[in-house]
Each structure stands twice: as structure tokens, then as C-alpha cells.
Amino acid sequence: MKMRNVLLVMALVTSVLIAGCAKKQDASERVLNVVSTAEIKGYDPIMADDLYSGREISKIYEGLLAYHWLKMPYELIPNLAEAMPEVSKDGTTYTFKIKKGVFFQDDAAFPGGKGRELEAGDFVYSIKRLADSKNQSTGWWVLDGKLKGLNEWRAKNEKLPATNYDEEIAGVKALDKNTLQFTLAKPFPQFLYSLAMTFTYVVAKEVVEKYGKEFINHPVGTGPYVLPKFDQGKRITYTKNPTFREKLYPSDASPEFQHLLGDAGKKLPLIDKVVVHVMVESQPAWLKFGKGEVDYFGVPKDNFATAVKDNKLSADLLAKGMNLTISPQLDVTYTSFNYDNKLFHNANLRRAMYLAYDEKKANELFYNNTAFPAQSITPPGIAGNKPEYKNQWKGPNLELAKKTLALAGYPDGKGLPEIIYDIPDSTTSRQMGEYFQKQMEQIGIKIKIQASPWPEFQAKLKKRSGQMFGIAWGADYPDAENFLQLFYGPNSAPGANSSNYNNPQFNKDFEAAVKMQDSPARTALYEKLNQYLAEEAVSLFGVHRQAYTLQQGWLKNYRASDLHHDSIQYLNIDSAKKEELLKKF
Amino acid sequence: MNMYAYIIRRLLYVIPVLLGVCLIIFVIFNVVAPDPAFLLLGRHATVEQIASLHHELGMDRPLFVQYLDIIKSAFTFNFGYSWSSKQQIWEMIKAGAGPSLTITVPVFIISNFLSISLALLVAFYRGKLIDKAVLLISIAMMSIPSLAYILFGQWFFGAYLGWFEIAGYEAGFPNFIPYTLLPVMLYVVISWGPDTRFYRAVILDEVYQDYVRTARAKGVGELSIMFKHVLKNAMIPILTQVILQIPFLILGLLLAESFFSIPGLGGMIIKAINTSDFPVIKAMTILSAISFILFGVITDVMYTLVDPRMRLK
Numbered sequence: 001m002k003m004r005n006v007l008l009v010m011a012l013v014t015s016v017l018i019a020g021c022a023k024k025q026d027a028s029e030r031v032l033n034v035v036s037t038a039e040i041k042g043y044d045p046i047m048a049d050d051l052y053s054g055r056e057i058s059k060i061y062e063g064l065l066a067y068h069w070l071k072m073p074y075e076l077i078p079n080l081a082e083a084m085p086e087v088s089k090d091g092t093t094y095t096f097k098i099k100k101g102v103f104f105q106d107d108a109a110f111p112g113g114k115g116r117e118l119e120a121g122d123f124v125y126s127i128k129r130l131a132d133s134k135n136q137s138t139g140w141w142v143l144d145g146k147l148k149g150l151n152e153w154r155a156k157n158e159k160l161p162a163t164n165y166d167e168e169i170a171g172v173k174a175l176d177k178n179t180l181q182f183t184l185a186k187p188f189p190q191f192l193y194s195l196a197m198t199f200t201y202v203v204a205k206e207v208v209e210k211y212g213k214e215f216i217n218h219p220v221g222t223g224p225y226v227l228p229k230f231d232q233g234k235r236i237t238y239t240k241n242p243t244f245r246e247k248l249y250p251s252d253a254s255p256e257f258q259h260l261l262g263d264a265g266k267k268l269p270l271i272d273k274v275v276v277h278v279m280v281e282s283q284p285a286w287l288k289f290g291k292g293e294v295d296y297f298g299v300p301k302d303n304f305a306t307a308v309k310d311n312k313l314s315a316d317l318l319a320k321g322m323n324l325t326i327s328p329q330l331d332v333t334y335t336s337f338n339y340d341n342k343l344f345h346n347a348n349l350r351r352a353m354y355l356a357y358d359e360k361k362a363n364e365l366f367y368n369n370t371a372f373p374a375q376s377i378t379p380p381g382i383a384g385n386k387p388e389y390k391n392q393w394k395g396p397n398l399e400l401a402k403k404t405l406a407l408a409g410y411p412d413g414k415g416l417p418e419i420i421y422d423i424p425d426s427t428t429s430r431q432m433g434e435y436f437q438k439q440m441e442q443i444g445i446k447i448k449i450q451a452s453p454w455p456e457f458q459a460k461l462k463k464r465s466g467q468m469f470g471i472a473w474g475a476d477y478p479d480a481e482n483f484l485q486l487f488y489g490p491n492s493a494p495g496a497n498s499s500n501y502n503n504p505q506f507n508k509d510f511e512a513a514v515k516m517q518d519s520p521a522r523t524a525l526y527e528k529l530n531q532y533l534a535e536e537a538v539s540l541f542g543v544h545r546q547a548y549t550l551q552q553g554w555l556k557n558y559r560a561s562d563l564h565h566d567s568i569q570y571l572n573i574d575s576a577k578k579e580e581l582l583k584k585f
Numbered sequence: 586m587n588m589y590a591y592i593i594r595r596l597l598y599v600i601p602v603l604l605g606v607c608l609i610i611f612v613i614f615n616v617v618a619p620d621p622a623f624l625l626l627g628r629h630a631t632v633e634q635i636a637s638l639h640h641e642l643g644m645d646r647p648l649f650v651q652y653l654d655i656i657k658s659a660f661t662f663n664f665g666y667s668w669s670s671k672q673q674i675w676e677m678i679k680a681g682a683g684p685s686l687t688i689t690v691p692v693f694i695i696s697n698f699l700s701i702s703l704a705l706l707v708a709f710y711r712g713k714l715i716d717k718a719v720l721l722i723s724i725a726m727m728s729i730p731s732l733a734y735i736l737f738g739q740w741f742f743g744a745y746l747g748w749f750e751i752a753g754y755e756a757g758f759p760n761f762i763p764y765t766l767l768p769v770m771l772y773v774v775i776s777w778g779p780d781t782r783f784y785r786a787v788i789l790d791e792v793y794q795d796y797v798r799t800a801r802a803k804g805v806g807e808l809s810i811m812f813k814h815v816l817k818n819a820m821i822p823i824l825t826q827v828i829l830q831i832p833f834l835i836l837g838l839l840l841a842e843s844f845f846s847i848p849g850l851g852g853m854i855i856k857a858i859n860t861s862d863f864p865v866i867k868a869m870t871i872l873s874a875i876s877f878i879l880f881g882v883i884t885d886v887m888y889t890l891v892d893p894r895m896r897l898k
Contacts, residue, residue, distance in 0.1 A: 138626055144631070213671050234852075281844050284751050284846065291747070454859070
């Protein structure tokens with residue numbers, strides 16, 4: 001008996017030792033290893049309001065439209081649609097032909113476990129599901145008030161114990177098995193962008209009904225990869241969808257992406273297996289990238305100085321064959337006022353604060369001098385951003401700031417109450433808050449910083465209870481409307497207009513612009529709205545950030561993008577190069 | 586018989602304690618915690634959506650009904666579904682307990698074995714160089730924050746020497762082993778300092794007792810004194826320290842799970858707090874309270890086994 005125990009212990013110890021050492025990288029294995037720096041909420045397209053869940057969902061689900069992988073500015077192309085839609089003259093009816101021969105992935109929800117063919121009716125169901133208030137979708141805003149009869153259908157069904165999905169709606173109809181028609185309540189050209197967003201990705205009714213509440217963890221789409229079940233773990237392994245349709249790597253590209261045409265015409269996806277490592281801490285992810293265990297990774301703020309010098313990679317990373325991609329992000333940081341508080345209706349007070357703030361120094365301190373100063377709300381690369389426009393109130397100009405503050409009625413800050421500045425509770429936000437406090441002190445404005453955990457910070461904005469706050473906004477789609485709506489009166493909190501800014505003239509011009517098709521006249525109106533926000537110093541616009549991403553030398557076809565959640569299917573690995581480069585690690 | 590009555594009485598204490606825990610959970614959720622609707626509905630939420638979600642989550646019911654609901658789930662163990670992941674909470678606990686235990690159980694066994702052995706050794710050589718050296722090293726190790734051990738360990742042993750996996754996890758035996766070696770090793774080192782100091786102090790308390798002097802006077806050998814007499818008598822505080830660590834094993838190691846990307850219960854709790862996932866927070870708080878009471882009773886029972894003079898009343 002004793003001998004048996006000894007042998008058992010020995011066997012256990014041996015197995016520990018064998019399995020114990022770090023795994024060696026196999027260069028011949030065609031697996032893409034990527035990192036998600038945030039937890040994945042799940043795989044329900046109508047709940048995908050964050051970038052990280054959006055990226056995972058896009059591996060499995062697809063939409064009618066998508067962004068061209070190799071074109072800039074961003075260009076919408078048909079994805080599950082056969083072609084771009086026929087649009088009626090009044091701009092309210094969009095008719096799509098659906099691609100034939102597209103199948104849902106095999107799943108027990110379908111008869112015999114075999115995925116069935118995609119139909120126009122699936123889109124009708126998916127749109128209604130997004131609108132169904134019982135589902136509490138985070139993406140309802142995309143369609144709110146946009147499709148004829150959809151809001152009414154939503155309101156009617158909200159009161160019923162079970163939603164009636166069979167009721168026909170004028171706004172979204174399947175004309176036949178392969179024809180889908182949308183009718184808008186009023187012209188809204190940005191509608192097409194919503195058909196490339198994860199919220200409108202197509203799902204199968206059978207799957208939703210089979211898994212019920214747990215549908216979020218049982219993804220079954222038409223996309224390039226398959227994940228049998230999501231267990232909310234830290235390692236998500238996708239395999240190639242064996243029934244994925246004939247989708248090819250693009251054969252045309254903008255001039256800056258011509259070098260990414262090596263795989264033109266090849267069937268997608270190019271890699272058979274993808275492993276997503278969920279790592280919320282940047283240090284271990286960065287170390288894994290340094291060992292060649294991750295194929296690309298954004299340079300963490302704390303490692304920036306050692307990895308990048310003068311926008312070039314450091315010598316040791318270059319020696320390992322790594323590449324650096326720098327790409328402007330479609331976002332903006334801004335410090336805003338709560339216009340419910342009459343104090344901030346004083347334009348000179350806002351301008352004085354703007355003039356006192358040294359954005360250049362802030363860029364050095366918090367963004368390693370890599371961001372672009374924001375002149376207004378719309379980032380570069382989107383129509384409405386005028387590259388040559390300079391905001392006259394952007395500091396630092398302390399002398400003018402003091403004069404403007406006196407004009408506001410508060411010489412040297414006298415008579416001005418202490419202003420509470422709300423920030424999310426993180427180290428960087430605190431540092432930024434303290435920097436802002438010091439800048440304002442220079443002209444006699446007293447700022448009190450109030451840091452709250454993210455949920456509380458958000459609650460303050462939604463309840464309109466703060467005074468000033470610092471925040472950032474990233475594009476949902478590449479149109480200035482998505483940024484300008486942050487100051488549109490009817491969008492006030494709990495809507496996206498957390499500033500509660502409500503200017504009738506701005507609202508009127510905004511409403512006129514969003515109805516217009518993309519044209520020089522619309523761009524001119526967008527520019528006017530942007531300049532208005534800047535001249536009035538409606539917010540203190542900070543910076544438009546840039547993404548610095550490192551890729552291993554063996555990774556092919558990589559480009560940085562804010563909107564391509566479906567990028568994984570285009571990426572490839574050069575196995576021979578990987579074997580050669582791994583020797584240098 | 587007396588002991589059984591004691592155990593039953595102690596277990597009945599669970600009822601008032603749970604009622605109190607439920608009240609604390611209720612107050613925290615309704616007074617202090619942020620509204621989960623703002624997080625669950627995203628940045629474009631409307632007033633109607635928020636009201637509708639409050640209704641869906643039962644947050645618009647009378648406060649007393651909500652409190653009763655917490656009590657009901659505490660006594661039936663029916664915690665329902667997570668608000669954010671939509672998984673059954675028991676399924677989440679089952680999935681997270683394994684990875685947490687693969688780290689905490691080895692740390693618990695190895696660190697306690699090593700620190701008790703070391704404490705016995707230095708108590709045996711009390712006042713000598715080895716005792717002073719161990720004490721000095723223990724204090725030095727305690728002074729370093731655990732995050733520093735993790736960051737250094739991941740860089741030095743994982744990235745620089747390449748001996749261990751830097752982070753990650755694979756379910757199933759023996760797949761998880763490469764991923765648990767480094768965090769286990771680091772946490773054994775982290776707990777080495779405080780544990781050794783504690784056990785040394787406990788053992789030294791006994792070493793100076795009269796019965797030890799009597800044993801020496803009778804000519805009993807030092808080794809025999811240490812193991813047969815001192816260790817046995819020091820068992821009461823040692824048992825308290827060891828057994829009350831067990832509930833923490835189930836809760837996982839918050840920092841380690843985050844830095845080593847281990848899908849355990851510690852990470853689940855942090856995620857629930859960050860997303861105001863009240864049902865998960867409620868379940869974990871109730872289960873923790875119950876396990877603390879349970880292991881408290883076990884500790885008391887163990888006292889009687891270690892020291893026959895002790896009686897449970």
C-alpha cells in the first residue's frame with residue numbers, strides 16, 4: 001500500500017515536471033494569437049456596444065454591409081448583400097438583394113444539426129429583435145426613430161407579455177426570400193453605416209429561441225469562424241467555419257495599402273485557428289508579445305518610451321523583425337460643462353478656461369506627444385474637419401485668458417465659485433485632473449477634483465448632476481453626425497449629449513445636415529457646425545489620439561482600423577519567416 | 586452529545602448572520618452602489634430604456650419586496666442569472682472554482698508546510714544566526730508589495746529566463762500546470778514572510794512555558810520536545826490560522842487572477858463589481874459569509890481533537 005502511494009506521488013511529480021516547463025512555440029502551427037485587453041461581455045450582436053465584444057462577435061456574425069479592408073477613407077461595400085442597395089429618389093427606401101448560398105453555422109438548433117441557408121426574413125427578425133424593448137439592447141439608438149413603424153411596433157409590444165414578431169412593419173420587409181427592403185421614417189443617409197455595425201448583424205431565430213437567455217454564450221452566425229460555446233474564460237479559441245461562403249481577399253486598394261495586396265483573390269479566412277487571450281493587464285500581454293507568443297499588440301503607455309523613439313521602433317525590437325503601425329484614431333478627448341448649470345452659459349468664462357489650458361504640455365505628459373490637437377469635435381479624416389482651421393481659443397495664452405476671465409465678470413477668478421471637475425477613477429485620469437486643476441489655478445479658477453469609479457461617473461453624467469467632466473468619444477461610424485450629435489439638444493442626458501447643450505440654431509443646422517446626402521453642401525454645413533462649437537468654446541476640445549501597434553515580422557496584411565471589427569479574417573502568417581524570426585527571440 | 590449540540594447551535598447562528606448580511610447587501614445596493622442600468626444599456630441609453638430595464642431587473646418593486654428577495658435567494662441558494670453575462674450563477678461559480686483552486690490549494694499546502702517547518706527550525710535555534718537571518722529576510726520580504734513580486738516574476742522567470750508561462754490558462758489536468766507554476770511559486774514566496782513570523786512567534790510562546798522546562802529537566806531530547814510537546818501545544822493558534830484561510834481559497838486571489846489571466850472566482854468578483862452585476866456580488870457575499878461560519882465551527886471542533894482539555898460549550 002505504502003509503495004503504491006509512493007509511486008502515485010512520483011507519477012504526479014513527474015507529470016508536473018513534464019508539463020511544468022513553458023511551452024515552446026511551434027512555428028509551423030498556423031494559429032493567430034491576439035490579445036483582448038478587456039473582458040468579453042458575450043456574443044449577442046444587439047448588446048455589442050464596446051469595441052472588444054464587437055471584435056469577437058464579428059468573427060462569427062456578419063452584417064449586410066462591411067468596410068473595404070484596404071480603402072481609406074472608409075468605404076462601405078456589400079457583405080451579406082449581393083450589391084449596394086437601390087435607393088429611392090426621396091432617399092427613404094433601400095432595397096437589398098441578399099447573397100445566395102450563405103449558410104448559418106451548423107448547430108443543434110437547426111434540424112439535423114445542419115445550418116440552414118440565410119434568408120431576407122432573418123434580417124427582418126434581427127432588426128425587430130434589436131428593437132424589442134424586452135431585449136434591452138444597447139444598440140437601439142441606431143434605429144430609434146429611423147425606420148417607418150418600428151418605434152410604434154416597439155411601444156406596442158412593450159406592454160404585451162410576449163413580443164409579436166410576426167406582425168409586419170413598413171420599415172423592414174422581406175419582399176421575397178432574397179430581397180430585403182428598408183423604409184425610413186425620414187431621409188437619413190447615415191443609415192447605411194448602421195448596416196455595417198455589429199448591432200444589426202444577422203442572427204437565426206431558431207438559435208435565439210433554443211438558447212433563450214444563454215444565447216449570448218452560444219454564437220451561431222454566418223461568419224468566418226466558429227466558437228461552439230463561450231464559457232466567459234480567458235482563452236477563446238476559434239476554428240475556421242467549414243461552411244463559410246466563397247469570400248475573397250480584396251484585389252484593389254488605396255495607394256497607402258497597395259503593399260497589402262499579396263493575398264489578393266485568396267479565399268478567406270486566411271488562418272485556420274485564432275486564439276484570443278483575454279488579458280486586462282498590459283504588462284503580461286506586452287511580455288507575451290515580446291516572446292513572440294502574440295502576433296500584434298498596441299504599445300502600452302508605460303512601455304512607450306523604451307519601444308518607440310521619434311516614431312521609430314527601438315533597435316532591439318527592430319532586430320526581432322517587428323513592425324510598427326501608427327494610425328490616427330477616429331476619436332476626440334474633451335472637457336465639457338454641464339449646461340444645466342447657468343454658470344457655464346458665460347462664453348467668456350469657457351474661453352478663458354480654454355486659453356489657460358496648455359494642451360501641448362498635456363500631449364507630452366499623457367500621450368507621449370503622439371496625439372493631434374483637436375480644434376473642434378470632428379477628427380481628421382472625416383468630412384467636416386477642416387485641416388487648416390485653427391481654434392483661436394486654444395491655449396496656452398495666460399495673458400488673454402486673464403483678460404477674458406475679467407470680461408466674463410471674474411477678474412483673477414474673484415467671485416467665481418469653486419468648480420467641481422468629475423473624472424473616472426484611474427491613475428491617468430487623476431493625473432489629468434490634477435494637471436487641469438493646476439492650469440486653471442494660474443488664472444485664479446479653483447477646481448475641485450472628484451474621482452468616481454466608472455459606473456458612478458457614468459451615472460453622474462446620465463443624471464445631469466456634475467458640473468464639469470473629462471471624457472473621450474470614439475466614432476461609431478465615419479460621419480461627423482456621430483460627433484456633432486454630442487451637442488444636439490434632444491440628445492441631452494441620459495442621451496449622448498452629456499453636456500446638455502441645447503442651442504436652437506445649432507439644433508436646426510444639425511437637423512438640416514443629417515438629412516442631406518454626402519455632398520459639398522453637407523460638408524460645408526458640418527464645417528460650420530464644427531467651427532461654431534470651437535468659436536463658442538462649447539467644450540474644451542483636447543486631442544485626437546493615434547494608435548501605435550506593433551506586429552511580429554511574420555504577420556501579413558495588418559492595418560490599424562477603428563471600424564473594422566472583422567479584421568481577423570484578412571490576416572495571414574508567413575510560417576517560414578516565423579520560424580526564422582523566432583530564432584532571434 | 587454536548588459537541589453535537591454545540592455544532593447545531595453554531596450552525597443555527599448562520600440564520601441571524603445571513604439576515605444581517607442580506608441587510609448589508611440590500612443597503613449597499615440601494616444606497617451606495619451605482620445604478621447598473623447606466624452600464625448595462627451603454628452610452629446611448631434613453632430614459633424609457635432605463636425605466637424599462639429597472640422594471641426587468643425588479644428594481645422598481647417596493648424596497649421591502651427587494652429585501653425579501655435577497656433573503657429568499659440566501660436561504661434557497663437560488664441566485665439566478667448574472668445581469669451581464671446572462672449565465673446561471675451556479676454555473677459561473679462551478680467554472681471559476683476550479684481555476685482558483687488550482688492556484689490557491691497548492692499555495693495553501695506548500696506555504697503552510699514550509700513556513701511551519703521553518704518556524705520550528707528557527708525556534709529550535711532561537712537567538713542564533715539562522716533565527717536572526719530568517720527573521721530579517723521575513724521582514725524584508727513582507728515589506729515588498731505583492732504586485733512587485735508578480736511584475737518581477739513575470740518578467741524574470743517568464744520572459745527573461747523563459748522557464749514558465751507568463752500568463753494564461755488552459756482547463757483540465759495536466760494542461761493547467763504550466764500556467765499555475767509561476768503564480769503558485771510567487772504566492773508561496775509572498776506568504777513566506779508573514780506566515781513564518783507568525784508561526785515562529787506562536788512556537789516561541791510555547792518554548793518558554795513551564796512544561797518545556799520540566800521536560801528538559803527530565804532529560805527529554807530537544808527534537809522530541811519540539812515535535813511532541815511544543816508543536817502539539819502550539820496547534821490551537823496554528824489551526825485557527827490555517828483553517829480560516831480555507832474560505833479565502835475558494836474566493837481566489839484577486840491580483841494573481843488578474844495579472845495571470847486565470848478565469849477564477851477572484852476575477853469574476855472584480856468583473857461583477859465593475860459592471861454592477863448585483864446577483865453575482867450577492868451570491869459571492871452570501872457564500873463567503875456561510876463558508877466563514879462553517880469553517881469557524883470546524884476550527885472549534887478541531888480544537889477538541891488537538892487538545893482534549895478543551896470542551897465545546
